Amino acid sequence: MGNKDKAADKGFRSSVKQYVEAQQLSEDGLARIEALLAGKVVDERIRSDEPPQTAIAGSANTVSARSGITKALYAIAASVLLLVAGYQLSSHIDLQRLFNGDSNTLAAHSMSWKIADEVARNHVKMKPLEVQTRQLSELRAYFTQLDFTPVNSSFLNNSASKMLGGRYCSIQGLTAAQIRFSDNDKQHVTLYEVQYDPSLYGVLPILERGEQPTELVVRGVAVSIWVEKGLLMATARSVD
Known part of the structure; x- marks a missing residue:
């Protein structure tokens, strides 16, 4: 991953983190989200006393799982942000129509x-x-x-x-x-x-x-x- 991609990824994760924090989740929920954003997926097999080859295989699975979770997280975050933006736009239009209507009447x-x-x-x-x-x-x-x-x-x-x-x-x-x-x-x-x-x-x-x-x-x-x-x-x- 290049420096530009890393910067964009970091900025996106920061935006998602700020949005999630605004939802007033519990400390445990925030910790889990932060772990996902940081890519800290813990594989229990690596922490056990398995042989090196098994640990390597487990590490590969962990990377794959991490990639899948990150993509899913991106998709969810993007959907949430789109919904929020759409709601705000709709509310703004409704308020503007209401305001204009009331303004003409007044x-x-x-x-x-x-x-x-x-x-x-x-x-x-x-x-x-x-x-x-x-x-x-x-x-x-x-x-x-x-x-x-x-x-x-x-x-x-x-x-x-x-x-x-x-x-x-x-x-x-x-x-x-x-x-x-x-x-x-x-x-x-x-x-x-x-x-x-x-x-x-x-x-x-x-x-x-x-x-x-x-x-x-x-x-x-x-x-x-x-x-x-x-x-x-x-x-x-x-x-x-």
């Missing part, structure tokens, strides 16, 4: 809270309307700085709500329309509309798919968030 939830908080603050401030009208056509004529057209929402019961007018606002940095209504109880309901950008707002429930709006209560304000007709919409009304 990100969407966090963005919904940010939208709800911004909408609730605007609703509480109740700033003066920039345009007062009960007609959607007049409202559209006013909102010339928007990159979308304000629309009616099927989620808002327009028969029970009377449009009062609107003003510009923003939702997470994008220019939006704030439209104020008054219901039969004369309670103000604010409808917010902005161009829906999934990369900014994340995945939100789409009304046309039968998905229900996200419902949150922030700052004493009940907020509903959804996507309809390609627009992100949100309503805000004070909680009784």
Whole structure:
């Protein structure tokens, strides 16, 4: 065996020894493993008072047995190491998938809270309307700085709500329309509309798919968030 082979063999045995020790075997078990790694196979016939020729034959058998045990040990160690590596890789992939999944869910939830908080603050401030009208056509004529057209929402019961007018606002940095209504109880309901950008707002429930709006209560304000007709919409009304 050359020097390179001896070095490789020594390094491999050292790795196997460290792995075995990590398994918390008994002292007797560790001693046996160490003996196998060192090639210390004891032949009882050599230790007896047998004739020299018998001892030589026994020595040859010992070498053969040692070689077989060493090969078997290598095969077992390699299998164990492969199993450990495979398990670790599988666990890493599962954890990564789980982490990514949870991360996406948390990100969407966090963005919904940010939208709800911004909408609730605007609703509480109740700033003066920039345009007062009960007609959607007049409202559209006013909102010339928007990159979308304000629309009616099927989620808002327009028969029970009377449009009062609107003003510009923003939702997470994008220019939006704030439209104020008054219901039969004369309670103000604010409808917010902005161009829906999934990369900014994340995945939100789409009304046309039968998905229900996200419902949150922030700052004493009940907020509903959804996507309809390609627009992100949100309503805000004070909680009784």
